[in-house]
Amino acid sequence: MRRLISKPGVLPTDKTKRSSLRRETPARKTSLPRLKTLFLGFVGLTLAATATLGYMDRERLIDEMLMATGKAGLNLQFIQVRGRAHTPTDILVAATDLRLGDPILGINIDEVHKRISAIGWVEDVIVERRMPSTVRISIRERLxxxxxxxxxxxxxxxxxxxxxxxxxxxxxxxxxxxxxxxxxxxxxxxxxxxxxxxxxxxxxxxxxxxxxxxxxxxxxxxxxxxxxxxxxxxxxxxxxxxxxxxxxxxxxxxxxxxxxxxxxxxxxxxxxxxxxxxx
The missing domain is CATH 3.40.50.11690 (Cell division protein FtsQ/DivIB)
Structure with a gap:
């Protein structure tokens, strides 16, 4: 019965291939983390730069957005005042600091409330933004x-x-x-x-x-x-x-x-x- 034997030179060649495979595998494991680190670093720097730019241009961007809403029709056209009897009109107008035509979303309702509350005649006040173009001021005066x-x-x-x-x-x-x-x-x-x-x-x-x-x-x-x-x-x-x-x-x-x-x-x-x- 014949035995199958490898041809001369085959076994040493296979060993050489296995040896080369063992040497290549560690090299791949070392390169992947390095590429990942470089990629994450690049993404981090990009996000940081974007955030910094957004912070610097925030006011400009907000102004542009408010102008866009105004052009779309969301601007102040009406100011409704309820409950005023003794509060002088000129003092109330100066306290509101509202101007017709301004973007209604740009009005700081809390600041308007604070300024009106400082008027001597005013005991309580509610300031409401009524979309798309009205600010309502409801005053309860002191008796x-x-x-x-x-x-x-x-x-x-x-x-x-x-x-x-x-x-x-x-x-x-x-x-x-x-x-x-x-x-x-x-x-x-x-x-x-x-x-x-x-x-x-x-x-x-x-x-x-x-x-x-x-x-x-x-x-x-x-x-x-x-x-x-x-x-x-x-x-x-x-x-x-x-x-x-x-x-x-x-x-x-x-x-x-x-x-x-x-x-x-x-x-x-x-x-x-x-x-x-x-x-």
Whole structure:
């Protein structure tokens, strides 16, 4: 039986090929990571350059985009204002800093809200962008309550006792004068009591806070009404009933003292001689 044997020179040739294959394989493994690193480095540099260019040209790009939206019809054509009664128009217009024809998407609503909120008459405001061409401004103004007596003269205050900056006190002389330390923040409560008797309240000229506890009411004819610290509403109602029956505030009186429950003490409007004392 014949044996198959390799031809002379075949085996050494195969060994040479296997040896060469083993030498080539490590070379390929070394080159791939190197190419990958170079590629990633190139991509990173490209992205960094693009980001830097975008940052430098950001403002220009935004302006161009806003101009494009304006040309497409998204520009300011109408400004709607609701709730304005006392806020001067010129001050409101200056605060908005809005110009018709500007791209509506370029309006900074938060900045407009901030500037309008700084106006003295404005207690609250809502600024809305209504596409495609309207900005709506809804204002809630402060409600004038009285004229606070200060070292700098009378200052208009709202229901919370806040001074309304920019308001002219001379335009609100029909409101009662509020006097006394700490009177501003407590005035709304006593005024709501006095308004329960409209006819009597119509004669009120001023109110003064006494020792941080109670109020004196000054009528237009010069009479001073001293209210009690406790239950001032009942005392005021009792005076209103007496006024309807006997017309007491039309008499020549200086003081009507209601501080003692169920009693009414009056002082006539006559000169008092000698040294007296305050109560």
């Amino acid at each position: 004038p309550m009285g004229l606070l007596q200060t070292a700098d003269g009378h200052q208009l205050i709202d229901a919370h006792g806040v001074i309304i900056k920019g308001a002219k006190a001379s335009d609100f002389t029909h409101l009662p004068v509020v006097a006394g330390d700490g009177s501003a923040k407590h005035a709304e409560k006593i005024l709501s009591v006095l308004k329960t008797e409209p006819e009597l309240f119509a004669e009120v000229w001023a109110i003064s806070y006494q020792s941080g506890r109670r109020w004196d009411v000054h009528l237009r004819n010069g009479i001073e009404i001293r209210l009690p610290e406790v239950e001032p509403r009942q005392a005021w109602s009792r005076l209103a009933v007496m006024e309807r029956r006997k017309q007491i505030i039309n008499r020549d009186l200086a003081v009507i003292d209601l501080r003692i429950p169920e009693q009414l003490i009056v002082e006539p409007n006559i000169p008092v001689r000698g040294k007296g004392k305050s109560t």
